[in-house]
Amino acid sequence: MSQKVLLSEKEINIILHRLACQLLENHLDFKDTVLIGIQPRGIFVAERLTKILKEEYGVKEIKLGFLDITFYRDDFRRGDKTLEATKTKIDFLIEDKKVVLIDDVLYTGRSIRSALTAIQSFGRPSEIELLALIDRRFSRHLPIQPNYRGRQVDAINNEKVKVLWKENDGEDVIYLINK
Secondary structure, three states: OEEEEEEOHHHHHHHHHHHHHHHHHHHOOOOOEEEEEEOOOHHHHHHHHHHHHHHOOOOOOOEEEEEOOHHHOOOOOOOOOOOOOOOOEOOOOOOOOEEEEEEEEEOOOHHHHHHHHHHHHHOOOOEEEEEEEEEOHHHOOOOOOOOEEEEEOOOOOOEEEEEEOHHHHOOOEEEEEEO
């Protein structure tokens, strides 16, 4: 097994700032927009973007939530491994709001399909957009594309993209791992 650094801490930071600017261009004051990080790893991207928007671009109020999709996955009861749910935290209304779903890696599209189903439990948004830090564009099983993408990666099927965050893993780095 070999791994190479796909993105360093500095490169991740630059990409997050670019994504924050793109969100700002399209949503301005965020009064009708909510950000939803998909559990477990999309929450780190969502929290970082929220921090950048507030601290560096002066957005006063951003509604940030976290969505667990465990029980909405099509592989929930498949395999030997028992899936454990994480916590959903959406303490605001999404009815008629613009929802930006945020995840770290867009791979097959199945997690996003699950998130689209799960978010319906909280109301009917006026619009749903997708932000992915890493887009593995040639690995899609479903016709799902991000509105905002940090970096496209052409990883073949035996390669894996691994995203590490300081908050969880002690460092900010993205690896391309060849199994």
